[in-house]
Amino acid sequence: MKNKLQRMKKHMSHTQEAASNEVEDSQTNEMNPSNELSSDWEMLQGRPLYLDDQYVIKREVVYELSDVFGAYSFHELFQAHKLWNETLTFEHPLHPQDSDVEDLIFFDTETTGLKHGAGTTIFLLGYAQVTEQHVKVHQFILPGPEHEAAMYYHFLKELPEQRRLVTFNGRAFDWPQVKTRHTFVRNEVPKLPQFGHIDLLHASRRLYRPFLSSFKLKNVEEEMLRIYRTEDTPGYLAPMLYFDYVQLGDPNMISGVLQHNEWDVLSLIQLYIDLSYRVCCQGSYPLEQLEIGRWFEYIGALEEAKASYLRGKDENESELLYRLGTVYKKTSQLREAEEAFYFASASEGAFGCKACIELAKIYEHQHDQIQKALYYTQLAEAKAEPLSKVPGVHYTKDIKNRLTRLCNKSPGHI
Incomplete structure (x- = not known):
């Protein structure tokens, strides 16, 4: 308790930069865990990280770049990243901008409920990162509500500000929930970085709209990415299993939840690769070209929208031809607009x-x-x-x- 009060005092009386340094100088060493705690988590590839009298369980799992998870190998993320920089130079919601591949953080949380607000606790912060050597999944597991500062301290300690989050509905749920919980421990942990954010749910709704009736991640995985989970723990069971773990202390009770979250963040890598290929190559059939063109038109990239619509022009799809005409009209190409509207008017x-x-x-x-x-x-x-x-x-x-x-x-x- 004395160390905690000292940290809070330092945070309140120094600049943010100095405060961050003071926190790192406090007693945050990895203490030697008891043999019982260590052995309980060893089989699940977890280990405790301490912050004074608190601790968090850190779990790491490594995959090879050549490993295939669904439709793509993880190595194809480098090809997708290269395509963005070579084919589309304008600002697009999926564009990594100035981020390298290893700066993309594929992030997901597990919580005690789906409602916003202080009553919902995040008990697992998980992310995957792809480097030139491998893919590593990082998970920070909260052993109990009294250890929240330790979880956020070690999670934030690993994430420099230049990183870019890649999530699935994370802009609306996961990251706002992180912000809410962070306020309770903000005087004891580093500040939240100003991340860039790529939300793949919105992209999925745009590009997969002609093919899917539901945009839950499980549906996207099966229908678009060829990912079929076997023996997966449903997300709705996660809170109940976590409460059992907190009460009884047996990590095996949440092993399925850890696997579920691990697959979630790996799926985000696959989803980003797939969406990137579709956008950068501007689709391969009319419905896809239409949706990509609509997206380009929405963000003001009219030349790219025109190119996407033209790729499907020969299919005589009425909406595609109509939208091609509107882009021609916006760019003052009235003769071409008239022609596109003429063909569309036959429908x-x-x-x-x-x-x-x-x-x-x-x-x-x-x-x-x-x-x-x-x-x-x-x-x-x-x-x-x-x-x-x-x-x-x-x-x-x-x-x-x-x-x-x-x-x-x-x-x-x-």
């Missing part, structure tokens, strides 16, 4: 209707051809009729207003 449904509206605008405002504008507006009205009962689709009022205006401008109008 039924929402995008055929929207393409007709765009053609009507072009003929009215760019070519001053009122009759052609009127024709495409009437065609849009016909295509909109079956859509009038579709929730969220509201074309009819706009089309009727356009029809009225064009009729008034028509030479034959009296």
Whole structure:
């Protein structure tokens, strides 16, 4: 207790840099654990790390770069990283930017609940890191709530600020939860680094939308990455198993939870490789090219969006052609926009209707051809009729207003 109070005093009275140094000088040596504690965790590749009268269990597992986990070997992360730097130079949510491969931290937590707030405790901080030698999984296991400072101290001690987190919904859940728990021990541990963050859940929803009905990590693994877990401990059992471990002290009670988390962070490596290949190569079939193009268009990379849409142009997919037309229009290539809208207008449904509206605008405002504008507006009205009962689709009022205006401008109008 005396050492803890001393650390708190130093943190409060010095600058952040000096405080960090003072913490490292405090009594944080790895004490010689009892034979009982050491042997309990030895079979699970864990060992205790101490911070004064607290400790955390640190577990490490090493894989070879040539090991295949699902669709890819871990070594392919280097190829994915190279593709980002060679093919896409603009800022993209998945781009590693100035981070090296070993700076990517594939991170996941296990908690006592799924709600935000102080009532939920993180009992396992896990991450995987790929270096030129191997893949190493690091796990910090909380032996009880009274040891939280030790867990965050040793976890943060290993993570310099230049690292970039790669998570699956970590931006909304895992890292905010880390911030919440860190506030309770912030005077005893290093400050939280300002990480860059790549959240693969959002990327999965964008690129896998045509193929998946559920975006849980397990579904993504099986359907897109060819990862099939056997004898996996379901995540919803983790809190119960952890509470049993805290009460009885037998590490074997959470061995399945450790394996589950280990597979989670390894899956993130595979998922990042797969998403990187798809984005950097701009897809291999129309639905994929459409989704990649939509993403490029959303972030303002219009030339790249155009290239993705053009790759699927020959398939005559109405949304793809319509979106190609909108990009041409944004880049003032009106002739090309008109052509794309023309082909899209041959389709039924929402995008055929929207393409007709765009053609009507072009003929009215760019070519001053009122009759052609009127024709495409009437065609849009016909295509909109079956859509009038579709929730969220509201074309009819706009089309009727356009029809009225064009009729008034028509030479034959009296």
